[in-house]
């Protein structure tokens with residue numbers, strides 16, 4: 267599966283928006299209502315988006331968990 271058929275949103279669009287807006291693919295998907303109806307696309311969406319955004323997501327997590335002394 268390459269897109270959420272219910273919301274008619276390609277995974278590529280979700281990943282690109284997440285990268286461009288520096289936010290998680292989960293948030294973009296939710297905003298676009300992708301993966302929210304039948305949920306059949308969720309595993310494929312996760313695999314695709316994590317392969318594209320994965321490193322960035324982990325960096326995000328690390329930054330959020332690190333205390334800021336600035």
Ligand code: FES
Nearest residue numbers: 270271272305307
């Ligand atoms: S195919 Fe994505 S919610 Fe149905």
